[in-house]
Amino acid sequence: xxxxEVCIMETDRIIRVKASPKQQEERLRRLLRILxxxxxxxxxxxxTRRFLGSTDVPLSPRGRExxxxxxxxxxxxxxxxxxTSPLRRASETASLLAAGHSSRVETxxxxxxxxxxxxxxxxxxxVAAAEPELFAARGRDIWNVRPPKGESFRxxxxxxxxxxxxxxxxxxxxxxxxxxxxxEQEMRIPPSRRGLPFPASTQRIPDEVILFVGHAGIFRLxxxxxxxxxxxATFRMEQDYCGIHVLEQRELLEEGxxxxxxxxxxxxxxxxAESENPAxxxxxxxxxxxxxxxxxxxxx
Numbered sequence: 519x520x521x522x523e524v525c526i527m528e529t530d531r532i533i534r535v536k537a538s539p540k541q542q543e544e545r546l547r548r549l550l551r552i553l554x555x556x557x558x559x560x561x562x563x564x565x566t567r568r569f570l571g572s573t574d575v576p577l578s579p580r581g582r583e584x585x586x587x588x589x590x591x592x593x594x595x596x597x598x599x600x601x602t603s604p605l606r607r608a609s610e611t612a613s614l615l616a617a618g619h620s621s622r623v624e625t626x627x628x629x630x631x632x633x634x635x636x637x638x639x640x641x642x643x644x645v646a647a648a649e650p651e652l653f654a655a656r657g658r659d660i661w662n663v664r665p666p667k668g669e670s671f672r673x674x675x676x677x678x679x680x681x682x683x684x685x686x687x688x689x690x691x692x693x694x695x696x697x698x699x700x701x702e703q704e705m706r707i708p709p710s711r712r713g714l715p716f717p718a719s720t721q722r723i724p725d726e727v728i729l730f731v732g733h734a735g736i737f738r739l740x741x742x743x744x745x746x747x748x749x750x751a752t753f754r755m756e757q758d759y760c761g762i763h764v765l766e767q768r769e770l771l772e773e774g775x776x777x778x779x780x781x782x783x784x785x786x787x788x789x790x791a792e793s794e795n796p797a798x799x800x801x802x803x804x805x806x807x808x809x810x811x812x813x814x815x816x817x818x
Contacts, residue, residue: 598726628681635668764808
């Protein structure tokens with residue numbers, strides 16, 4: 519039987535999996551393309567690296583230029599939905615991207631960036647000097663350790679990932695301004711538009727293309743859950759301002775799995791260890807098509 523080789527990126531290596539086209543298609547109920555677009559550059563004082571979690575700041579002038587450039591690049595892509603975090607740097611980016619598209623912008627509170635408590639808007643050097651033990655502890659265990667009065671990544675996952683799952687399992691409909699791709703013609707990319715963030719090898723036309731506009735921290739959680747890799751590994755997967763990670767999500771026909779579970783959780787009675795990361799149901803199969811694709815980095 520002829521098989522097709524599928525490449526799945528996992529941090530700095532590539533896993534190659536053999537699967538027959540027939541086996542792939544007979545279990546496939548729905549195919550989504552998911553664009554995880556980080557907001558444009560925010561307006562914050564100075565150029566010193568600082569903690570900017572739930573601090574609500576607008577886009578900088580450069581951030582607006584980045585969003586406008588990406589809007590021009592994505593202008594022909596049939597977006598089924600545009601979903602954003604409520605924080606201004608994300609919602610302003612989403613509004614600029616939505617110009618010229620028929621889909622309205624949906625704001626989802628649970629997708630706001632991780633809350634960093636008393637560390638918000640402070641420089642890394644300041645926090646490291648003032649609270650060296652806690653700063654170091656978070657570096658060793660970023661999944662569980664919370665800044666004072668803030669969230670751990672475990673806390674953020676408990677609100678953001680169920681919301682993300684619910685959005686993926688809700689189909690678009692014209693009554694709410696959402697749309698579905700009607701035919702193959704809509705996804706044909708002319709030679710002059712090869713910069714679109716889909717590989718030329720993607721054959722099947724997706725049922726929907728969903729654009730999420732949000733934050734690096736929340737998107738790290740999504741990548742960890744979708745690709746079933748440790749959260750720490752996602753910190754080696756850079757995402758620039760207005761950079762896009764592109765996921766393909768294949769919803770399979772099997773029933774019976776909960777939408778979100780711990781990676782090693784086998785039964786309802788199993789209590790996950792503190793170091794575990796979440797993963798989406800095995801029924802929701804993901805692969806990574808693009809990592810940190812950016813309109814300013816055109817393909818050769």
